[in-house]
Structures are given as C-alpha cells and as structure tokens.
Amino acid sequence: MAKVIMVQGTMSNAGKSLIVAGLCRIFKQDGYRVAPFKSQNMALNSYITEEGLEMGRAQVMQAEAAGIKPSVRMNPILLKPTNDIGSQVIVNGEVLGNMSARDYFAYKKKLIPDIIKAYRALEMQSDIIVVEGAGSPAEINLKENDIVNMGLADLLDAPVLLVGDIDRGGVFAQLIGTLMLLEDQEKARVKGLIINKFRGDKTILDPGITMLEDKGRVPVVGVVPYMNISLEDEDSLTSRFDKREAAQIDIVVIRLPRISNFTDFAVFELIEGVSVRYVDSVSQLQHPDMIILPGSKNTIGDLKWMRQNGLEAAVKKKKEECIIFGICGGYQMLGRSISDPYRIEEGGSILGMELLPMDTVLEKEKIRTQVQGGFGELSGLFSELSGMELTGYEIHMGISTADQGSRPLCTLTDVREGNKKADGLSADNIYGTYVHGLFDHGALASVIIRKLAERKGLSMESGLTMDYATFKETQYDKLADTLRQYLNMDEIYRMMNERKSDDERVN
Structure with a gap:
C-alpha cells in the first residue's frame, strides 16, 4: 500500500495547498511515485482532464509538482458555488446536480465509496499520497459526517500535519485552539505542527515554540518562511484581488x-x-x-x-x-x-x-x-x-x-x-x-x-524569459528547496512509516 501524509490547516488559506505541492515535489525528487489527493474541494477555478472530466485546479497544480498528469481521482468531489447557500456538485468529474448547503451536508456521506474508490486507484500507481484537508478540522458544527479532514484521516489511517498561518496573527491560539477542539482520537492523529508564512528572526519565536509544544504535546516540525512563489492559490482568499497599482x-x-x-x-x-x-x-x-x-x-x-x-x-x-x-x-x-x-x-x-x-x-x-x-x-x-x-x-x-x-x-x-x-x-x-x-x-x-x-x-520586447510551463517548474523546485530547508523531512518520513498494516486499516 502507498504511504500517506495528510496536511490540514487551522483555517482556510493557511498554506495547505502549497505545502502539499512542495511535499509532492520533494518526494518526486527523492525518487518516489507521488500523487496529491483532496476528497472534496470547493472552488470556482477548475480544469478539464484529457478524459473530459472536471476537477479543481489546486490538485492540477499539485499534480504538476508531482510530475504526473492530473486525474479526477485526485479530487473526486468538486463543489462550485452558484450562490451564497448552494453549489453545483461534481462527482468523479461529472455534474451530479445543484444542492443547497443543507441538502449537501445531509447527502455527502453517501459519497464515501466514491472517495475510497478514487483513493484506492491512486494507491495502485503511487508510492506516496499527499492528502490535503479543507478549511479547519475544528469546525465543530461540521464535524458530523466529515469526509475531508479528520473523518478522512481516520478512513485512510493518515498521520496529520497541522499548519498555522502566523502572517495573519494568533498562530499559537490557532494551533492550540484547534488541538483543544479535537476529540482525543483525532488529536492523536496530529503528528506535527507547522508554523507557516513566518517573517523575521526565528530566535524571537523559539520561546513560543517551546510553550506550544508543552501545551499541545505535539512537536513543531517546521517554521516555514513567507515565500515569494508564483503559483496558483486558493480562489476564495487569493491576494491577487488586492492589487491596485497600475504599471506601464x-x-x-x-x-x-x-x-x-x-x-x-x-x-x-x-x-x-x-x-x-x-x-x-x-x-x-x-x-x-x-x-x-x-x-x-x-x-x-x-x-x-x-x-x-x-x-x-x-x-x-x-x-x-x-x-x-x-x-x-x-x-x-x-x-x-x-x-x-x-x-x-x-x-x-x-x-x-x-x-x-x-x-x-x-x-x-x-x-x-x-x-x-x-x-x-x-x-x-x-x-x-x-x-x-x-x-x-x-x-x-x-x-x-x-x-x-x-x-x-x-x-x-x-x-x-x-x-x-x-x-x-x-x-x-x-x-x-x-x-x-x-x-x-x-x-x-x-x-x-x-x-x-x-x-x-x-x-517591451523582453516579455517572458521562458515559457509558462518551464517557469512553473522553477517555482516547484524553489518551493521544494525551501521546505527541505525549514521542515524536518526525516521526521515526516518517520510518521509515514509508522502506519498500521493493511489488514488493520479502516476501510
């Protein structure tokens, strides 16, 4: 069976998608067949595969980092919001229909067989699968019937890395608060904490890290700096929308x-x-x-x-x-x-x-x-x-x-x-x-x-100095180089090797 590591976040836009992409590139560089996976994505940025099936673009970006062709198996459920209270539901690349948020919440557990089937298909061709959660695992009103965060981690027996965004402030409260709101068996799945988007002198942060590990009883496996990487981000919270200054x-x-x-x-x-x-x-x-x-x-x-x-x-x-x-x-x-x-x-x-x-x-x-x-x-x-x-x-x-x-x-x-x-x-x-x-x-x-x-x-004769596909390859390598420097990759490999045997897994 493929090894698996899951990346969850304390909130949307904590940096899960880029951490997953960076890990995919690192594992590829280390000689493994690697694939990304996100059971359910809510996004209006989507992509069409060679088979004519629709999936979220975040998993396309991660597939590029992994050096493989995008497949709907990497994103079996895609929700495309049509208004503030409803979405078009796409399953295995095909439109299932439009549902209100309440109707989908009641229906979504029926999609677990589709999620498991897609994941098992990826396992057949992968050595490592890097799974991305959605939003936060501590949304206590949504934990019932969860199929994308801790519910999925349990189904896959996946060790979890929890990512907090220090750039938006309150990262210690984010991480400790999330851990406190998890059930004991869920908290046990969190094997490492990542502080993301850090700017400044890390030595000033070190006392807080010590206190965080003491209170949370989970090791910090990395403090990742704010990265100037030109790759696709989450469509709902992109900073691209904030640019106001006109150029030539x-x-x-x-x-x-x-x-x-x-x-x-x-x-x-x-x-x-x-x-x-x-x-x-x-x-x-x-x-x-x-x-x-x-x-x-x-x-x-x-x-x-x-x-x-x-x-x-x-x-x-x-x-x-x-x-x-x-x-x-x-x-x-x-x-x-x-x-x-x-x-x-x-x-x-x-x-x-x-x-x-x-x-x-x-x-x-x-x-x-x-x-x-x-x-x-x-x-x-x-x-x-x-x-x-x-x-x-x-x-x-x-x-x-x-x-x-x-x-x-x-x-x-x-x-x-x-x-x-x-x-x-x-x-x-x-x-x-x-x-x-x-x-x-x-x-x-x-x-x-x-x-x-x-x-x-x-x-303006210079234009792009290279084609776009080549440029993105340089960005994936830059992302991987940064994560190698600031994450404890030996510890992450150890987490993946501690999983249960295939017979012990929850199916």
Missing part, C-alpha cells in the same frame, strides 16, 4: 461576484512592467490597456451585477481606447443576448453587451473538453496572432451562435474526439472565446503585451 501596461480583470478560472491571467503577472488588477467598481477602472471579462459560474447574474453598478456601461465606453477580451462567461456577456430556457442559472433571457454579433443559449449539458488549434485571420490590434497555435480547455453550459459572415477567433480540435469547430469572435479590438488557459501557450502572452506596448509607443 495595465490589464484590468472585472472581478465578477462568481468569477471563475482567474488562473487564466496569471501568466501576465510574470511579465515585467505589467499589472493585472481585479476591479469591482467604476472608480477602480481607470485607464487600462486591456479589459478582460473572465469566466463566471452565474453569467446572467454577474451581467446583471455589472449593469447595476455601472461597470457594463463603463466598459462599453472604453471600447475605442482599449482592448476588450471575454473568456467563457465573459465571452457570452459580450454578445447580444443570453437565454436560459432550462433554468440552468436564473431562467429567462437577458440582453447582452452587444459588442459581438452572437447569441447564447444555456443548455442542460456541460461542455468539457481539452482543445488545440490556431487563431484565424484576426482584425484589430491583435492581428499578429493570426495563425498562431493555441491550446486550452472548455468548461461551459452555453452554446453561442454567431451571425453568418462574422469572424471566428480560432479553429479548434477536440483532443479526445477529434472534432473540429470554429470558436469565438473578433470584431475590431473586441475578442471573445470559450477557451480557458489559452494565454499560457507559447509566446502568446508576450505577443499580446508587446502589441499593447506598441500602441502606447513603448518597447
């Missing part, structure tokens, strides 16, 4: 209430002299070089939100002075209308922004596929993209029909089925597509920034 080339992403897959734009943040700002009011818009309408889990609702707060009108006024680019739900918004005859979102129809000549109907079946292809003959500032290759993936419920004679943005091939189709539209300096991840491919992002710079009379 200023890209604005409309921060929709149900924004999804904002990972599409991370590549631009790596180019010197470029700012990526997420705005949710007209006053924040300023004078960008490009406005991006991102994906949305509730396109009609988010378009209404833009209409009500004035952002729709403000964006339309900018069409003569900057590029407007829509991705997925943002692309749908750019059309003339969006209809929802099956009440996939809110029902009814809504007028679009009328910037592209097409209409969208939200259908019952979700389109999920990886694609590759090339740009068509484009007009406007990005005409240089014409003929360039692209890759990415589609996740959407709608079908958009363009006017005859309109200019498609690209031609795509479904990687799994081999079917070809036209996708997206371009009209002057307004562009739209269903393809997520297209900016990550090759020199595309650098070309876009260079053209935006030329429009302003600037020279």
Whole structure:
C-alpha cells in the first residue's frame, strides 16, 4: 500500500495547498511515485482532464509538482458555488446536480465509496499520497459526517500535519485552539505542527515554540518562511484581488461576484512592467490597456451585477481606447443576448453587451473538453496572432451562435474526439472565446503585451524569459528547496512509516 501524509490547516488559506505541492515535489525528487489527493474541494477555478472530466485546479497544480498528469481521482468531489447557500456538485468529474448547503451536508456521506474508490486507484500507481484537508478540522458544527479532514484521516489511517498561518496573527491560539477542539482520537492523529508564512528572526519565536509544544504535546516540525512563489492559490482568499497599482501596461480583470478560472491571467503577472488588477467598481477602472471579462459560474447574474453598478456601461465606453477580451462567461456577456430556457442559472433571457454579433443559449449539458488549434485571420490590434497555435480547455453550459459572415477567433480540435469547430469572435479590438488557459501557450502572452506596448509607443520586447510551463517548474523546485530547508523531512518520513498494516486499516 502507498504511504500517506495528510496536511490540514487551522483555517482556510493557511498554506495547505502549497505545502502539499512542495511535499509532492520533494518526494518526486527523492525518487518516489507521488500523487496529491483532496476528497472534496470547493472552488470556482477548475480544469478539464484529457478524459473530459472536471476537477479543481489546486490538485492540477499539485499534480504538476508531482510530475504526473492530473486525474479526477485526485479530487473526486468538486463543489462550485452558484450562490451564497448552494453549489453545483461534481462527482468523479461529472455534474451530479445543484444542492443547497443543507441538502449537501445531509447527502455527502453517501459519497464515501466514491472517495475510497478514487483513493484506492491512486494507491495502485503511487508510492506516496499527499492528502490535503479543507478549511479547519475544528469546525465543530461540521464535524458530523466529515469526509475531508479528520473523518478522512481516520478512513485512510493518515498521520496529520497541522499548519498555522502566523502572517495573519494568533498562530499559537490557532494551533492550540484547534488541538483543544479535537476529540482525543483525532488529536492523536496530529503528528506535527507547522508554523507557516513566518517573517523575521526565528530566535524571537523559539520561546513560543517551546510553550506550544508543552501545551499541545505535539512537536513543531517546521517554521516555514513567507515565500515569494508564483503559483496558483486558493480562489476564495487569493491576494491577487488586492492589487491596485497600475504599471506601464495595465490589464484590468472585472472581478465578477462568481468569477471563475482567474488562473487564466496569471501568466501576465510574470511579465515585467505589467499589472493585472481585479476591479469591482467604476472608480477602480481607470485607464487600462486591456479589459478582460473572465469566466463566471452565474453569467446572467454577474451581467446583471455589472449593469447595476455601472461597470457594463463603463466598459462599453472604453471600447475605442482599449482592448476588450471575454473568456467563457465573459465571452457570452459580450454578445447580444443570453437565454436560459432550462433554468440552468436564473431562467429567462437577458440582453447582452452587444459588442459581438452572437447569441447564447444555456443548455442542460456541460461542455468539457481539452482543445488545440490556431487563431484565424484576426482584425484589430491583435492581428499578429493570426495563425498562431493555441491550446486550452472548455468548461461551459452555453452554446453561442454567431451571425453568418462574422469572424471566428480560432479553429479548434477536440483532443479526445477529434472534432473540429470554429470558436469565438473578433470584431475590431473586441475578442471573445470559450477557451480557458489559452494565454499560457507559447509566446502568446508576450505577443499580446508587446502589441499593447506598441500602441502606447513603448518597447517591451523582453516579455517572458521562458515559457509558462518551464517557469512553473522553477517555482516547484524553489518551493521544494525551501521546505527541505525549514521542515524536518526525516521526521515526516518517520510518521509515514509508522502506519498500521493493511489488514488493520479502516476501510
């Protein structure tokens, strides 16, 4: 059986995802076959596998760190919030349906066989599995029927590392308070504590660590410094949304209430002299070089939100002075209308922004596929993209029909089925597509920034110094190097070797 280690946190955004990714890279470097696992993820950033199945992007990032292809077995349950009290429930990459929080809480234990089956499949091909929890194991109102923290640790007989975030303050109370709220058998599973995101002189922290170990009766296995790592973070608490200062080339992403897959734009943040700002009011818009309408889990609702707060009108006024680019739900918004005859979102129809000549109907079946292809003959500032290759993936419920004679943005091939189709539209300096991840491919992002710079009379020839995939590999290695320095890896290996035999495990 595979060895296992589980990383839980005192709260959301304590750094679990990056610790898991770093451990995956360390174990890979040490010669082991390693895989990440998270039984249940709540996120609007998702990904489509080669099989056309949907999973959370955090586990995709961790799979990249482990050097393996992403698989839905790494994230058998994905919850995509549709409103404040409900989510779309995705099991093994397929949509199960929409549920309220209360209904899902009552239902979720029925998904334990799916969780165990996915985990067992990973075990067949792995030497080590690094499991990530969700939120905090000390949410006492949610502990009944838990399938993602201590309940899962018990099912898998997993030793647990508990991570606290010192950057947000109160790390000793976080860790001791969490331990105090655990049942005795749960606390016994916690084999090590990690203080994460530390800044400063560790010797000042040492007396507190001694007291923490005395009171908690659990050793501190690492004090990890705050790391400047450019990797994907949790979508609900990302610091990317806080950036306000415009650079030489200023890209604005409309921060929709149900924004999804904002990972599409991370590549631009790596180019010197470029700012990526997420705005949710007209006053924040300023004078960008490009406005991006991102994906949305509730396109009609988010378009209404833009209409009500004035952002729709403000964006339309900018069409003569900057590029407007829509991705997925943002692309749908750019059309003339969006209809929802099956009440996939809110029902009814809504007028679009009328910037592209097409209409969208939200259908019952979700389109999920990886694609590759090339740009068509484009007009406007990005005409240089014409003929360039692209890759990415589609996740959407709608079908958009363009006017005859309109200019498609690209031609795509479904990687799994081999079917070809036209996708997206371009009209002057307004562009739209269903393809997520297209900016990550090759020199595309650098070309876009260079053209935006030329429009302003600037020279930005350097762009990215390497392709995005290569850059991420350097970040995974940097993450692993840092964790090796500050974690007691000998102790972590020892924890994994102390598990019960296969016959003793809880199945």
